Amino acid sequence: MTKKKNVLFIMCDQLRYDYLSCAGHPTLKTPNIDSLAARGVRFANCYVQSTVCGPSRMSAYTGRYVRSHGSTQNGIPLRVGEPTMGDHLRELDVRCALIGKTHMVADQEGMQRLGIDPDSIIGVHVAQCGFEPYERDDGLHPSTDYDADPVYDTYLRDHGFDADNPWEHWANSGEGEDGENLNGWLLAHADKAARIPQEHSETPYMTRRAMRFIEEAESRGQSWCAHLSYIKPHWPYIVPAPYHDMYSAKDVKPAVRAVSERDNPHPVLAAYQRERYSVNFSRDEVRERVVPAYMGLIKQIDDQMGVLFRFLEERGLFENTMIVFTSDHGDYLGDHWLGEKYMFHDVSVKVPLIVYDPSPAADATRGAVMDHLVEMIDMAPTFLDYLGGGAKPHVLEGRSVLSLLRGEKSSSWRRFAVSEYDYSGERARLALALPVGDCRLFMITDGRHKLVTGPGVAPILFDLAADPDELVDLGRDPGKADAIHRLETALERWLQTPANRITVSDTWVTSADEKFPHFDPLIEQGVLIGYWDEAELAGQYAARERWLAKR
């Protein structure tokens, strides 16, 4: 009997690809994450399909580009009926559970239109992006109705951290010298310790919730896919002791930026450079205060990976569990005079991706670092492939990386990675004075160059070989016209070929292939198109009989 298989899909939030020691960070040590890389494959060029949480995650959870799932901005509901990873895995009897963040907003209007009861099992799956919400926590509990009464707040209260908003008051605030609360949303307080023991903070809490889920699923003998989705190192940039002072200004890498980027920026970049977060992160004082906290948050995640991996090891789960460690997007942290994400420099659009495949077939690649252009939408088809499901290229726009993990000489891998961003909901639209529908940027890279383009704006081009830091925009360089044309052509082809025909498979489409050379397949349905007379029709029926006889 084949042992059941599982998937552990770990996602951080706003973790840059280069903030791991296995990815070359000079001062941040992440031995546990590195150990997973040593047991699996680290993909050095994994691109997310959008540069903010919601759209990026909807792509991860559907295996489809943003152009296809349509949740183009944070807060935009995923349309009812959009097929999810959870839908595909449930077909294989795999329990697909969420522990943490999705940034999903339910399409309540669509559900109502289709008469779907939000409290039904199907309704919950639809509302939770296909997941069973073992524990949903989007990690922002501001003092509004943003996320009503999350379990973690109750947990904090139960452990003595009482407040109207314990998440903000204790877990994401610091303390002044006189015991006063220092708001952890504010960057100036990033060097303070959060006001709870680290074991009660969000990362360890969620790790324990994941382990509890795994125990439960294992006790029931279920095949499972656990999406452990950490809120950190996303802001508020504040972390409990001892992580709050593990790193200091001297551990902070210098900002990657050039004066020319600020003096003569592309209009879209200029709009984002003017945002408060960019202005503040362009100040060294801010970086030196905040980046150590960001590193502390990552270090805490790494320690929790140690806890989690020991838990898995003790239960023999490394033998039958595919483990993925990744993030939903990066963080500029002041590089390129920018804060946050949104734009398409690698520090924003590229994420860490480590995939551990327990199969002996993957032994040959353990510890490998692969340069292939991988996209976050590849994870859903990879899980489906690993768990024994058939490929669904008419729905899933990503590709299974299993053949790469198993060192198979693949005939071809994708030659371009694509990401998208819809900035119509942001100030940048006003700055650029563009209509709502035009505020779309597309990034396409072949690994050598990276093009960012969209309606109404000039293209941005980076030469990733000559300028790996992406400091020089060559979008208006006549010498780069060929590269721009090549990437634009590839983008146009990508635009022309969405997986929009989701209701029938390619097999359905090609079902008449074997008949075409022999007879008109439509005659089997009694649909007789274009026949002149009885003799011509009889000829086709006879051809069909001959074909049937040969089979």
Add this chain to the structure above:
Amino acid sequence: MTKKKNVLFIMCDQLRYDYLSCAGHPTLKTPNIDSLAARGVRFANCYVQSTVCGPSRMSAYTGRYVRSHGSTQNGIPLRVGEPTMGDHLRELDVRCALIGKTHMVADQEGMQRLGIDPDSIIGVHVAQCGFEPYERDDGLHPSTDYDADPVYDTYLRDHGFDADNPWEHWANSGEGEDGENLNGWLLAHADKAARIPQEHSETPYMTRRAMRFIEEAESRGQSWCAHLSYIKPHWPYIVPAPYHDMYSAKDVKPAVRAVSERDNPHPVLAAYQRERYSVNFSRDEVRERVVPAYMGLIKQIDDQMGVLFRFLEERGLFENTMIVFTSDHGDYLGDHWLGEKYMFHDVSVKVPLIVYDPSPAADATRGAVMDHLVEMIDMAPTFLDYLGGGAKPHVLEGRSVLSLLRGEKSSSWRRFAVSEYDYSGERARLALALPVGDCRLFMITDGRHKLVTGPGVAPILFDLAADPDELVDLGRDPGKADAIHRLETALERWLQTPANRITVSDTWVTSADEKFPHFDPLIEQGVLIGYWDEAELAGQYAARERWLAKR
């Protein structure tokens, strides 16, 4: 009190734009249809969004391009949750009923995934493309389970036309000299009279069904939208007396074709030229037998329009009913050495479109012929507009033509019309040896040139001014590089801006616009991004207070 408003949306199937006397046909007289044109506006450049029934109709019924609704070929279910005209009109308390054909296939897998009962009212709407199926009849009743037991078959039996398949045996067959049945699917029998009195044939039958629906809705005081969807003049090309011999070979326009089109065709056109229907329709004998029947079918429709318009007139419904007369695509009838449709010459992709608007505001344009580039997806937003609904540009990709009908000096109309075709399910894919996903053609025209392009094939270009018959493909003409580039650029922009964000309106997206210049709107949600310290944050709260005080 405002009188309630109605819409009568009449669609023929496979009716060419030029087979009406008001559109210049030299021998076919269609006085009733012409009379509607005289009371309304005839659009001389209406393009359908795909050149076969299913995709074209799904676009008509959703107001969305094929790239968006994803039903790219005949027989491909419209995905569950795709918003339809019926959904939008029901929001306005308008009863939206189908009488005739839609070519809709229900997404049963999707409905099952979402737990939608196919027998519930919602389930029926979802399965019937948003319509209440007052009478669904897709007009093909071959001797298979294509469409099980349609009401029309019962009607025929009740009137003495008994057979296993009365639709085929009586209504769509002719009779030989010895009383034998001559299969009406076969083009050779197109000159025979169908074996029923004309009043029992499909067109008059469906007209009566529409009148019955209107009577019912009127008796209930309901605002209604009736989609009267004729099966004809679609094949089988056979029509009852007296229409079967109203026209003869001398009434048939010469085929529009050039020897060069056959000698050196574009590979996609070549593949379609090799199809049986094209080979047969390239023979004059076939055209001379079939086209008169096609004209008879149209003449019968015109007579039924007379019946219908008198019915409406008697009930005063011309005062409060918008009436549209159109088709889902054309028919090559041997032009360009082609039969059927599929490709993008005007005879296939352009359709008749007459819109009658009862409003006095439309008096100024009555009888006008307009050259604007109109698309079939404009009808759904036009109906919504006429009936008093708000525009939904985030869902509906068409534009209301109301401003044109009312002679308003519109600031701008669309400058390009687009159509699509997915030929992956056809023999042409094998002939071209392309992958399934690449078999997509896009047509874009600015009225002056027409470009047909797609992955893996060279572009086709017609100069509609110099070559209105579209006989010369200039796709490889260096002198036309500019025109090709211009249309390709417009197509790329179209590809980049789909209405995929269907779950929130543009108003939602722009909701912070008025606040942006004054303060950071996110602080109202307690989400404080990028603030350095308390002073900076306090400044924003103060700015918000000032803004609130001013309002």
